[in-house]
Amino acid sequence: MILVAGGTGRLGADVVAALLAEGSPVRVLTRDARRAAPLRRLGVQVAIGDVREPGTLGAAVAGVRTVVSTVHGFARRDGGTPRTVDRDGNGALVEAAAHAGAEVVLLSVLGAAPDHPLALFRMKAAAEEHLRARLPRSTILRCAAFAELHLEMLAKTASRGGAPVVLGRGDNPVNMVSVPDVVSAVLAAVRGEFPGETLDVGGPEDLTLVQLADAVRRGLADPDRNVRHVPRSVLRAVATLERLPRLPVGQIAALALAMDCLPMTYDALHHPDAVEWRGSARVGATRRG
Ligand SMILES: NC(=O)c1ccc[n+]([C@@H]2O[C@H](COP(=O)([O-])OP(=O)(O)OC[C@H]3O[C@@H](n4cnc5c(N)ncnc54)[C@H](OP(=O)(O)O)[C@@H]3O)[C@@H](O)[C@H]2O)c1
Numbered sequence: 478m479i480l481v482a483g484g485t486g487r488l489g490a491d492v493v494a495a496l497l498a499e500g501s502p503v504r505v506l507t508r509d510a511r512r513a514a515p516l517r518r519l520g521v522q523v524a525i526g527d528v529r530e531p532g533t534l535g536a537a538v539a540g541v542r543t544v545v546s547t548v549h550g551f552a553r554r555d556g557g558t559p560r561t562v563d564r565d566g567n568g569a570l571v572e573a574a575a576h577a578g579a580e581v582v583l584l585s586v587l588g589a590a591p592d593h594p595l596a597l598f599r600m601k602a603a604a605e606e607h608l609r610a611r612l613p614r615s616t617i618l619r620c621a622a623f624a625e626l627h628l629e630m631l632a633k634t635a636s637r638g639g640a641p642v643v644l645g646r647g648d649n650p651v652n653m654v655s656v657p658d659v660v661s662a663v664l665a666a667v668r669g670e671f672p673g674e675t676l677d678v679g680g681p682e683d684l685t686l687v688q689l690a691d692a693v694r695r696g697l698a699d700p701d702r703n704v705r706h707v708p709r710s711v712l713r714a715v716a717t718l719e720r721l722p723r724l725p726v727g728q729i730a731a732l733a734l735a736m737d738c739l740p741m742t743y744d745a746l747h748h749p750d751a752v753e754w755r756g757s758a759r760v761g762a763t764r765r766g
Contacts, residue, residue, distance in 0.1 A: 483547035528566030552725035645737030647686035
């Protein structure tokens with residue numbers, strides 16, 4: 478049995494579908510039984526629980542071989558935060574998995590580090606450290622930004638105002654990976670191909686948000702409208718709200734600033750330790766020390 482924590486989410490739902498397609502028995506951990514109802518119809522077991530409440534996790538991990546954690550607490554309106562979900566919640570999940578004799582595949586972020594300016598990246602680094610110490614044969618997948626998410630967000634802003642809105646200058650190259658390629662990496666990890674490894678999962682290209690916005694703009698009824706920008710000064714002001722719970726806008730502004738200013742490129746193709754080129758040779762999963 479494979480437990481997918483966050484199996485109702487963007488990546489999690491695709492992981493569940495891929496596991497079912499290859500005949501693996503799947504259980505999903507969710508806080509919301511209604512969101513999991515369609516999964517039940519596909520034969521997925523549903524465990525109701527919240528990673529912030531360790532007492533709800535025992536039943537979820539019973540009889541499980543591998544726990545895949547796709548949960549996160551970034552920019553949520555439900556009170557979850559990187560600290561309570563990504564660090565402490567994943568910590569509780571790892572403890573529950575250890576008690577059940579299961580291994581863990583942890584979804585983390587490319588560039589996670591204890592001194593990163595963003596709380597999400599610091600809390601993912603803490604979760605990684607805990608997992609490595611507690612279950613040394615588990616696998617950590619540090620993923621680049623999901624291209625689909627950013628394309629959807631740009632398309633949404635375009636549907637409101639006629640042209641996509643880019644947060645910041647949008648000229649900083651950022652590595653983007655597609656969700657199906659991350660699913661491939663998760664499935665390989667579940668099969669036990671990377672025991673004890675921490676892998677970077679990056680896409681084939683570094684892209685700027687302006688390039689993505691242009692791609693969205695070209696598909697619009699009126700493609701001549703210029704991409705609009707939210708200036709960095711506005712992002713800086715909004716990012717001061719980062720610590721307020723249930724108000725995603727501060728965390729989103731802080732992430733947007735980071736994506737606009739920090740080095741976010743990734744070159745798996747030329748990495749000396751690249752171990753995998755999957756699917757249509759679009760994802761490089763690269764070992765890290
Ligand atoms: N999106 C990106 O660009 C990106 C980039 C790199 C890494 N990642 C990582 O990839 C993973 C999947 O991301 P995603 O964008 O697919 O996420 P998503 O669509 O937002 O889904 C997140 C899932 O987390 C679950 N969740 C949140 N709080 C929870 C809690 N307290 N207890 C139990 N479950 C909880 C939600 O389930 P319920 O609401 O049903 O409980 C939801 O299904 C995350 O770990 C993320 O950090 C994402």
